[in-house]
Amino acid sequence: MKNLKKMALSLCAMGVLFTSCEKDEINETVEVDAVQLEEAPFKNYMVISKSTELTKSVENYLKTSGGKIVSTIPEIGIAIVNSKDANFIQNTLKNKEIVSVVPDYEIKWIPSQAENELTSMDVSIEALTPSPGTTEGAYIRLWGMDAIDAPEAWNAGYTGKGASVFVLDSGIDRDNVEFSQNLNKDLSASFVPGEPYYTSPGRFPNHGTHVAGTIAANKNNFGVIGVAYEAELVAVKVLSEFTGSGAFSSINAGIVYAGNNKADVVNMSLGATFNKNGKLTDADGNEFKIPAKFIQEIVLAQQRAIDYAYKNGVTLIASAGNDGMNYDGNGSTIKLPGSLNNVITISATAPEGWHPFSNPNTNFDIPASYTTYGKSLIDLAAPGGDGDVSVLDMIFSVASGEDAFNYNAGTSMASPHAAGVAALIIGKYGKMSPHEVEKLLIRSSDQVDGNGQSLFFGKGRVNAFRAVTE
Structure with missing residues (x-):
């Protein structure tokens, strides 16, 4: 997969509501003296x-x-x-x-900001193409499922049953009806001091809940449906639901926890970007620099955690990032965890002006405006949505709260589509090595940008039906 590079740092958090880090923000240099460094928040x-x-x-x-x-x-x-x-x-x-x-250091891995809730588009299920998803009230909004041929996989009998997906994120709403059938509450865990694995009541919208919904929201004649709707979900809270921040050790501990508990797939819709002229942003929004040697040591620690889980049979999938930059040629830059070895890194695709009635057959495979890209970083692509033209082009999924749903866009939304497909594969074939899962994900992907390694799509955009019928 990726080769590690030496670097020093800058933060660009990944995938909530249609948000990207600006390029001038990423490259901005800030002089920090020794006194400032000593006062850095650790x-x-x-x-x-x-x-x-x-x-x-x-x-x-x-x-x-x-x-x-x-x-x-x-x-x-x-x-x-x-x-x-x-x-x-x-x-x-x-x-x-x-x-x-x-x-x-405790840094921001995802932004904490308001997100849109749109639940007013009522449609008749008679207007939908027949599939298991038609019984879900909001299925018509899920263009991403059609983009990856998920209904065809379901109709072929593959639903992710028998596979487990550990969601390393900001927690999951344990009381949401969309997870009532498959959230393993006993195995779920938190590595954020003072916060349980589940989200607090009323913590709308909650990043982790939205991500989990795309992976495995239940088929229950209500709301939405996940790519692998019968897969087991395990919530592993490694980020605060209040700030979107987390310590490096929390991420590492969560990865090792997945390895110790027989996870089939880990989804990490989170990340940080490190480069020579960059900076860290702490949980309170303060910016500061750290020495280059610290970066190398942070990378060493996280690579150990990744390697441990990988050797224990875990397929690790991560979002690429929303900074809209070309990773190629940036020899001093590294993404955590996306550019580490043994991680499958996912970029985001989107339609342009999709509408279920007036424009249902639009191209679903346009690179999202914010997605990080580059042949040296991206392994595969998946639906992440965009909001430049219409909110309907974003990804609709579960939010924390009673009967709550909302639209988000970001590579954080693309990664769970890919993780769901990986769960479908394991649900069909049983326990597999991460290497075999990745090979099948790549071999079954749609070559939407020609053969070979694509700048925006890696080896292709994931395809759920082909993944279980190849």
Whole structure:
């Protein structure tokens, strides 16, 4: 897949309502002196051992190192330590079993902003093409399902049953009727301190709930339907539902958790972009820079988590980002987690002026205006929506709250379409290696931009029907 590059940083959060980071914002340089760096908002440190497993000797050392162990991810050799010692990094690195110590920054991975709720277009189900989705009241809005031939896959008998999808995000509305049949509440977990895996009542719209709806909203004669509507859903909260932010260690712990609990697919509709002249944005919206060596260490830690889950049979799918930039030629830039090895990275497609009655057969495969692209980054494409022409071109899915639904657009909406197709594949064939799942996703994709690697579409746009009938 992708090759790692050395970089330093800038943040561009991924996929909520039709939002992208501006290019001049990404490239803006800001001088930060040592005092500002010391005041950067971190409390904890990620201590990364040389061994990919956390040894007892390292744990014992950390207990006497002037800090308190908050948590550990022993499977990848990481401990999270809280310390007020100004010399904690330097002193800890004296231990030859420890390869790096980096502040466990909490940054924004998705924007936190208002989103549109549009639920007024009432239609008759008699007007719809026959498929299992016709019994869902809002199926007519789901152009993305038609774009990837999901109804044809359902009619062939493939619904994702037997596959599990872990949604690493900002939580899922556990009481929403659209998840009543397949959300595993016992296995769902939170790695955000002080927040349960589920969302608080009235937390409309909620990013994670919208993403989960596209993957596996139930077939229940109501609302919408997911690509793999009988797949098991597991909510893994790694981002705060209030801010869209999360610590690097939370993301890593969530990935390892999926690996430990036999996840078939992980969906990560989240991300950050790192480059030499960039910056971090913390949970309070403050911007600051960090040293280049910290970036390399952050990448090392997350790649370990990805590799661990991958070796445990997890297919990892991530959104590409909404900064509208060409990743090719940016040798000093890296996306987390999208450009890491063993991650399938998804760009976004959209129609232009689609309408279920007046313009139902428009081209669904236009690159979304905001999508990050580049042959060196994108593996596949999927419907993510756009709002330049019409809100109907966006992705309609579940929102937190009673009977709540809304439109969003972003690569965050594209990734769950692809994750749903991966679940359909595993539902048909049973447990498969991530490598085999990726090969089948690629082989069954529609070559909407010719053969080979496309700038915007990677190896093609996912196709659910072909994926289960190849």
